[in-house]
Amino acid sequence: MVHYPAWDQDEARSIVSGLAHLEGATLPILHALQEEFGYVDPQAVPLIAEALNLSRADVHGAISFYHDFRPAPPPRRIVKLCRAEACQALGCEMVVEDLAREHGIVVDGHGHGGSHDAVVETVYCLGNCALGPSALVEGELIGRVDADRVAALCGARQ
Template identity: 50%
Template structure:
């Protein structure tokens, strides 16, 4: 279960940036630190990070949107990731993903109205022989069918 701090102040954000700006290649460590602290990359962080690293906001947005682990809005209390790799697709992962999103009324990266579950794609969980695979928070689950997904979603409060 995720629990994050309230909305950050500029001082909170500057402190995280300052802790990492001296590193070689500081952008990803800064983004990871901000997301770890606040559960997402808040809009208020964008100009501060861009200014500290002397990059454009567009460049920064490109990095955030490229890496699937960064989010620009808070996730639900639980994150359900469904494997999108070929082995899982061959075992029914596409249908599982479509049915799950339809059942919850979500698109990828969407969060249920009650804030309980965010559904995200992931590209290989390493359970290729046990597909389709999913991950609920930090727990990897293999051989996920519709009934098993329903149980996982119910357990997560969706």
């Protein structure tokens, strides 16, 4: 998974001014910012508005119109937890409940404990039904997970 640098307003400013001469520069600028930082911080709005002589509302509108642009840093890691039938029979819903109760991690809730380090998302069948509940993290299939294991996967660093 890509690790992005923290938002840097000076760096953002130089990206904006480097592309401001382009025809229809808003989208190339937004793409360049997201490529650099992984998201488009709200602080970019006045920078772009000023450089392109647009209103802040115009810039904000462009960011929210294109769903590709993230307004907040992406999670460092995504853990997919299977909640299809076979994994349900093996207790995946208990894992979901325990994650919320014991670890404050809300499945499909985006963000846990106020950080953006990891999210847990529901998937339906990872083809590992006999060894459920199953999880997938960064391409690795993991069987017989419990809430502690999923929480550890969320917290693990590369």
